[in-house]
Amino acid sequence: MKTVKKLTPSKSTDPTRKISLTVNGEAVEREVSVRMLLSDFIRHELGLTGTHVGCEHGICGACTIMVNGESSRSCAILAVQADGMDLRTIESVADKDGCLHPIQQAFQDSHALQCGYCTPGMIMNILSEFESNSKIDTSDEGIRELLSGNLCRCTGYANIVEAVRVAAERMGKS
Amino acid sequence: MSTRTFGTRVKRNIDPKFLRGEGSYVDDIDLPGALHATFVRSPFARAKINKIDVQDALNMEGVMAVYTCDNIGNLDIELPLLIPHDCMKDARTQRPLARDDVYYVGQTVAMVVAINRYVAEDAALLIDVDYEPLPVEVDLEKAVQDSAPLVHPTHPNNIAADLVQVSGDPDAAILKADHVTKIRVEVERSTAASMETRSVAARYDRVSGELTVWDGTQAPLTVRGGLASIFEMDEDKVRVIAPDVGGGFGQKVMFPYPDELLVPMAAMELGYPVKYIEDRRENFIGSNQERKQIHDIELYATKEGEVLALKDFFLHDTGAFIPYGIAIAQVASTSIAGPYKIPNIHVHFQAVYTPTITITPYRGCGRPQACFAIERAMDQLADELGISRFEIRRKNLITDDQFPYAREGLMFADGLRVSMDSGQYIRALDMIEEKIGAKDFPKMQEQARNEGKHLGLGLAFYVEGTGLGPYEGGHIKIHPITGKVYVNTGLSGQGQGHDTVFAQIVADQLGVKVEDVILTEGDSGAFDWGVATFASRAAVVSGNAIHKTAKIVRKKTIVAAANMLEVGEDEVELRDGHAWVVNSNRCVSLAAVATATNPLRYAFNEAAKAATQFAPASKHDGPALDEGQSPGLEATDYYSPSCATWAYGVHAAIVEVDDVTCSAKIVKYVLIHDCGNMINPTIVEGQVMGGLAQGIAGTLYEKIEIDEDGNIANANFVDFLVPYATEIPPVEIYHLETPSPLNPLGVKGVGEAGCIAVGATIASGLADALEKFNKPKFLSLPITPSMIFDVISDEVKN
């Protein structure tokens, strides 16, 4: 029985919608399938692959970005829901010339990443906390509370805690 | 050898890329026109397949192809048995797509390839498989009973492998013992749960006939070899690249998963690139797991506490298939006596088929289970003899003068008898006793008890055979134009910082900056001799291979520079990217030396011009290149370890049990580990801490829950409890460095160290904390609040 089609791939028949939003300061207009997840939209439509997918059910935090300045799980948002929103992804955090943000620098200085897969989501979460709070509780408990919601399987968290503490100190937030 | 960066906490070269979100994991790689695959997976643990109807799926808009066992050509085979062993009879492995039978929930039955993953999943739901479910037994102990349904009709009592190993003369030793301690321990299943799931992408170039596969694997060269052989292609037409990989922990060393064959096959057949990006649900039901074992362990000792003999019988759950052979059970069985002399050992295991997902290594690979068994038994022995847990260990630890300590009759994963090469076990024990505050603890415990709090101290020792062969290679080349140093090796990284650690080794030999050493690993197109990353071997095997190679390049560089500078070889030193005449300002850049040693080059840039000021780097009479001489500063060399090198360590913890929640809180956790010389202590600590977190996870949180029908009830991150930062305590890590005598760098592996002893340590602490509640033993993992409640509530009842 022949079970292989010889067709060039056709487009999907999903209902679509036009959306306009801002991503890392840039205006974006696309037509998307209404069921497309924001994580897939960012990664594949926009080619910003720094945001990673770890679970697609909102628990691991690898897909964390900022939506209107607030941390959010891009795997638990439909692209169409981001219409009119202002998104920030990991690609916006370092300088245009690649110079690392103090949080990123603290991560390197503290060996707070190994495989790097959870790192963008981790940084976006920390960044959003730093940007919405003038002071950060830099006790061990306080930092771990801030980090809860982002899974890391490589580091055992100790150095990430240290990186947050170092970053808070350097940025005058502790 | 110069030791400028060896042993220092160099920051990782690779970090800025990852921090900016510029990593390239398989799904980040843009393959225009790529199609996407997903699988239809069995919902039954054991069933016959009567019929598969794919027509509705095929008719769906956007679907390119649907595959079953009937249209995958010569891939319709039982997949290779990777590690044969005599104790397995007729080892069963699975087919890429099931034919006639399925053997576990999640087993691949059909593959759909479509324009995107959304459509592929829609189509997969339309595939109608007519299953006839069969009875199953998922319980490990029941599976070996005569009444249990067979997973494979070929294997009575579901026994996949049966091996007895004897060291010394246990029967005679047992007769001399005054005392025997017997316990049964049980460790439950877990999964690696790396943050990046498995992934594979393939593209076939019809013009060149070359197949390129990007695979988030720990074994790219193995994958390449396997693909070339299975597809009957020349190896040089198959290129496998492990790009950035988001964690492996053993799950990704297994080859082949069905997708690793089917995706390249589809790419070749369909003429489009194909990607399979496993989702988290599929990772739980389709990617291999590990840990389930039940040990009945006996220690035969004198009344003073010297253990004369050990007997252990264990059941090892191997899942529905056994492609990785007995590796995990073998490692467990040969680690069963831990760091103790115990000169007489009888260890017997049976690997058992259960209708569940295939078991292949997860970080630790059997050592956590073995450590749990021996350490709980030592605690129990200590208690029964009225000796302290520290003393019982002190009496039995291998002493420094006894190394190398061999266990004849126990064959380790390197195919050789266990031989522990070096260590300072007693010193480690002394250190931990001091660091955990063991002397002051009884007072602390008493005080806590008076306040109604339950505080306990736990400890456990572990050993880790590391640095397995057969070999790895290194290739180094100093680039003529930039003077940068390019390094290759065959194995690959998943976050261990190879790019920095190996760069340090090379930088020290060649006198260059670590940032100027660029590693490309895990790409068969760059270097294709080698094995894989597993069993804590990269630093030992690739590290030493690269070290040996670097020494050759160093020698070549010095010889060439000496010629150019017209001095003797012993007057040349390498530093700061140049070759210097000792005690002078005369120097020549490495780039210039590299240029000069390639006699065909013209002066096309400054470095090359500088090279022409000197006499040619080679002797002038006769040909520019001598017989046997190669152009440039380049070398390849290999390191093949004679046997495993044994790391070790000891953990201790103070734990507290909360009366209200019955949860275990770790008040203090200290560990001492010894992996020989450390190339980069920061990276070592990162490995230890990461392993430790997985150890805590497996001790207090994680268990794959399989119901009686073989379904995984918690195939998601809501119900399978991978800990957040809030669940992992701070840990004090101390290093001992007892160099390995077995390799030039004196290093031992450390990748798995952190996780091995955690279960035993915490169980030991909880048993101590709750001693007054009828002396609970905590002989199974994980330990949940419900279990702790059962212990406390029994007391309340009594």
Add this chain to the structure above:
Amino acid sequence: MKPPVFDYLTPSSLTEATKAVNEIPGAMIIAGGQSLIPALNFKLAWPSALIDIRNIPDLDKIQINDDEIAVGARVRHCDVEKDQRIGKLHPIIHKAMAYVAHSPIRNRGTVVGSICHADAAAEMPLILVLTDGYVTATSVDGNRTIAAHDFFKFHMTTTRHDNEIIQSAHFPLPNSMGGYSFQEFARRSGDYAIAAIACLMTLDNSGKVEEVKIAGCGISQRPIRLNNVEQIVIGSNLTENDLSQAMEALGESVTSPDDIHATNKYRKHLAKKLLSKSLIEAKERAQKRKLS
């Protein structure tokens, strides 16, 4: 793990929305999507259409009335978390909110959404039940209010009709002189509760418990008021004996069967201990308030 196919609508008024949900069989409402989208990704939900209420005006308001806090259907957990008025007037809501998932989820997920999702171990449904709260439902058939104890039937099942949209949730204000306590245990930070006990309490002039509301979640198929426990506690001084009896009475209400996270026996123990802590803490807070 991708969602199945569905149509997507963004009505600009409640009337439009109720019409749509009435006319489209299998339509589901989406607000924050923090429960629904993971369910879609697991293919546990199969809506024919999603009706997104994002453009409907006035649903994003938090209204503080004389006797209650009214939270519109689009009000996110973080909006409630940041509202200082709620912190002053109804502090137990903030205490409970700290246990709801993690901040990225709270930044998108809505209070009404959580209430409609009705997980038996969720915090907002518990608070609605505790406070004798209610929701307002609207449909083409009209409007109605549904009291909390009538709204939650079983785990993830409510008495909302398929064509109804829950417009708002209402949390009656507690006595301003009263005490409160929220006690929860979850295996990991942010997880659904293994058990949670919430308590509102006022004391009479002699320090005895005058009025009390106690509710629990994670212990049964839905969040429940613990009336039998309340009866023991009212009029008492919360002596050791009273607490003991209260804990005993609670035991009967812990009906969750053994599951992979907890045995029934352990859950009973946990709930009892949390009850004790919550009664003691609520009383302390009530006493402090009386003094100040």
